Amino acid sequence: MSQLKPTAAWVTFARAPKTSRQFDVIAAIFAGAAFSGLLTMTTPVGAQTPAAAAASAGNELEAAGDAQTGVQGRVVDKRSGKPLEGAPVLVQGAGNNLRTTFTDARGAYRALLPPGAYTLRSYFDFYHGVRVSNVNVVKGRLLELNLLLPSIDEQRDVSIEEMEIPYRADTTTAAAQDQLRQASSGIGEGFGAKQMSQVGASDAGSAAAKVVGISVEDNQLVIRGLSGRYTRVLLNGITVPGVDPDVPAPDLDLFPSGVIDSLSVSKTFLPDLPADFAGGVMEIKSVSFPREFTLELGLTTGFDSQATFRERLDYRGGKSDNLGFDDGRRAIPDGVPTDKPLRSPFVLDQPRYEAARAFRNSWQYEHKTSMPRMGIEATVGDSKKFGNGKRFGYLVTASYDYDSKRKTGLSRSNPEVVTAEDLRERNNFRTEAGTDEVALSALGTASLDLGLDHSMTVLSLYNRSVSDETSRQVGNRDGNALEKWQLYYLARTLWFNQLFGDHRNLFGTRLRLRWAGFHAYGRRDEPDRRTVAYGDNGGVFEWIVRSGSGERFFSELNQTDVGGNLSLRFPLWAEGWATLGGVVQQASRDFSNRRFRLTKNQANTDPDIFKRSIEEILRADNIGRASDITEETRDNDSYESSQRQLSGYLLLETPLFGRLSFAGGLRAEALSQKVDSFSPFRREGEARPVGTDRSDLDYLPGGALKYQLTEKHVLRAAYGMTVARPLIRELASFAYYDFLRDRSVVGNPGLKRTLIQNMDLRWEWFFAEGQIIAASAFYKDFTNPIELAIVESIDGGAQFRNGESARSLGGEFEMRFNLGRFSQALRSFDFDGNIALVRSRIVLPANQADKVRGERPMYGQAPYVANLSLRFFKERKETGRSVTAALVYNVVGPRISEVATITQTGAGRVLPPDIEEQPFHSLDFVGSAAVSKSLKVKLKVRNLLWQRRQLQQGSFLIQETDPGIAASLGLSLSY
DSSP: OOOOOOSEEOOOOOOOOSOOHHHHHHHHHTTTOOOOSOEEEOOOTTOOOOGGGHHHHHHHHHTTSOTTSEEEEEEEETTTOOBOTTOEEEEEOGGGOEEEEEOOTTSEEEEEOOSEEEEEEEOOTTBOEEEEEEEEEOTTOEEEOOEEEOBOOHHHHTTOOOOOOOEEOOOOSHHHHHHHHHHOSSOEEEEEHHHHHHTTOOBHHHHHTTSTTEEEETTEEEETTBOGGGEEEEETTEEOOOSSTTOSSOOGGGSBGGGEEEEEEEOSOOTTSOSOOSSEEEEEEEOOOOSSOEEEEEEEEEEETTTBTSEEEEOOOOTTGGGTOOOSTTSOOTTSOSSSOSSTTTSOHHHHHHHHHTSOOOOOOEEEEBOOEEEEEEEEEEEEEETTTEEEEEEEEEEEEEEEEEEEEEEOOSOEESSSSOEEOSEEEEEEEEEEEEEEEEEEEEEEEESSSEEEEEEEEEEEEEEEEEEEEEEEETTEEEEEEEEEEEEEEEEEEEEEEEEESGGGSSOEEEEEEEEEEEEEEEEEEEEEEEEEETTEEEEEOOTTTTEEEEEEEEEEEEEEEEEEEEESSSSOEEEEEEEEEEEEEEEEEEEEEEEEOTTOOOTTGGGSOHHHHTSGGGBTTTEEEEEOOOTTSEEEEEEEEEEEEEEEEEEEETTEEEEEEEEEEEEEEEEEEEOTTOOTTOOOOOOEEEEEEEEEEEEEEEEEOSSSEEEEEEEEEEEEOOOHHHHSOOEEEETTTTEEEEOOTTOOOEEEEEEEEEEEEEEETTEEEEEEEEEEEEESOEEEEEOOTTTOOEEEEEOSEEEEEEEEEEEEEEGGGTOGGGTTEEEEEEEEEEEEEEEOOHHHHTTSOSEEOOBTOOSEEEEEEEEEEEEETTTTEEEEEEEEEEEEOOEEEEBOOOEEETTEEEOOOOEEEOOOOEEEEEEEEESSSSEEEEEEEEOTTOOOEEEEETTEEEEEEEOOOEEEEEEEEEO
8 A cells, every 4th residue: 555645644742651541542533534655743742662572572573474564664753764673563353453563773673564554653752643544455565664753842742731633534535535435334425525536537526436336416425326306415424415306405616626635325214314315415624725835826728519619599698698697677667566576467558568668679599609618717826824733724726717618419309199109299399508607616624623632614605596597499390480589597506614623532521412503595586588580471471479589597505504503423332333413404595487478469550560570579668558568477477485303313333243334223203294376466465376384204224234244345335214305496386488499397185294114235345446346236116106297287387286105216336447457558547337227117196097108117217327547647755646548438327207197089099109318428638637746637528429318209209409519728837
């Protein structure tokens, strides 16, 4: 094992008491964690070390292993290199067995040991002690490890009673993540920051997509083929809320790789995890402050085959759009009343027309040349020592990214159903979309370490992402020519704040207290979405007012989340531990819409005016003459909601007998949800649409067994009961118009929560550092699964519905190894491959069986997910130069995106196939070169196979999009 440097370690020199208490504490805290490098710690200084005992102790150690397996090196004065004869070297391995040997006249020592992980420490008269954790002994190899002891400065150190060493473990490497995985109780995987760098991952999403059984779709996490409603994302143990009403989790591109220390995915439920998942939980751990001053600057540019330097759709927006903020031009004008709708008889015609003229007359699409992607990122951090063993550190990172995109394709939605096998074209459109995307991100974190056992951290994350899209469809509907376009601006903002602490060895005991509080504010703005359609009207191609044409739609969502958690871990017996914890969370959301419709004025006397451009038809002097305006805001277009969750849990971790250990317990979750739909103009005493006021109390057991077959082979089994609760958007009876699919999606206040039984079995073989083979099997049973079903056969309208039950059965296989195992000429190549195979089946209740297919695969469940990568890495440590190149392949199998409904035809009732998203074979190239220790260049090319995304209904192609090939080039400079 190569010796790696700790990410942060510092020492307050001291004359320590003759005790090994701190050694035991540190060993307990960092058991199973990934450490490498040299640690200075409290040791008995001044203790006499009889050299005469060296021979017998050394022989005792040699008897424990063969002549080629163990660790050897020298113990020397750190400053002068002088050998320290007779210095003890203490070796502690599994089971806390402590062995001792002593150095010879050259300061040399040798310990022959069985393969495994060990901790070494040494001390000497008038020297501070040293300790090295997680020394991996590999069969057939004598690891070289020199121990450097710093001498005591009597003038400086004599008055200090003990020495404290705050230490931050390096969990960023594949080897470190494997050690954490091997030591964990549950079933899951991890990914560190150095691994992200090696595969060119720019954010949490692109990193997660390399983990077994995981895919990322529209920046949402999908685990074992289960869609976003069955996954959760945590940041430092706290659930991060989403700001999209349709999905519960945040977009993963909110978390750039520069702010991530590591991410871990838990696929089994243990009581210390939130219970509202089925696929899994991904926890992102943010980077901590650096040991010394760090300044990094990064620049990125990109090329897109579909967009860069090509003409794309656009429209006249705001002056500050490229900065990620709206300048107010899309806002509802001040002259529009807020207490009553803009329609007769509440507003007389003349004031109504005057209000309509106050809207900006910007409806027409245009073309502009797409510019290359541009991005900039900066990071600064430092830490300072003060007092006795205390340190304060900070890290701040901020980024700006602008990208111009263009997508082309086709849409053939709502086909005519003749028979189940015969679907005929009703609509056929060529599609094009041009988009400006802006992302602003900032993260600041500051930590205070009050010695070895106590630390507190504050973190603040701000992200704003803006998508400004112009989309257009040209073709025919039911044989008639039609052109329609939409101007769509969407801004999402998330501000997330955390304060958390960790306190070990409270009151001189082995108690560990962890706590956290958080506040999150999310906002989603959709100001002035405009839709226009021109079509055949009695043989004349002119502006038409169906298909949402002439609508101005305004939407605003605000959400606030607050809460906290607390856990206390305490020993029960020698190696048995219990954790008591609780969580409280409160979320409130308000969502409001307004819809305005421009229509034809039937009293118009100019029959040719509707053939003209839309902006001429709707100019101010034509409102009230050629066109009219009314407000179509519905009674259920707005809602308020509140959600409160109280959770408590007990987790027990203990060995059972031999190599078998157990972790498990019980979690209780009480959740209350209230959703109240209403019109923004509701009057006192006016009846409201149906709302939801519900409460659930669930007792959820979970446990895992772990059997250590050998030092490198682990067998695990787990069971857990979890839930998937309806989203607020799914409960609200609000209808949302899908422009691309030309249909509405409606919520359902009567939805029930889903109860899931989860069972897992896994075997793991950690056959070398950073190399693994693992195989898993899992089974999930769902009660009342929630799906999106088509409920209107004519216009394709959809609603969320409960099924009766569902089952999911699958397996996973993972392999990661270095090709140097086959030939030394290939030692610079690493292979990483994993595949998940899943079979699912859902059964619907009797009242739906006459409308949809009674049994079929689950909505959103893919039958397979595969991730493969081949990486080349070459490094010259003396110059700081390195080269990395990798090919990364990902694919997700076909899965149902919409459930079809029985259609009445001339031949009778027909059940067409469900609509499925087809596999997308993604092949990317990732390369980077460290020109020096401070300068690095990165290159990434996506979609080398030039794949297209498709939706099919049986053999009938519903929708196709061509994303093209995209490449990005990055340059980073660090100081």
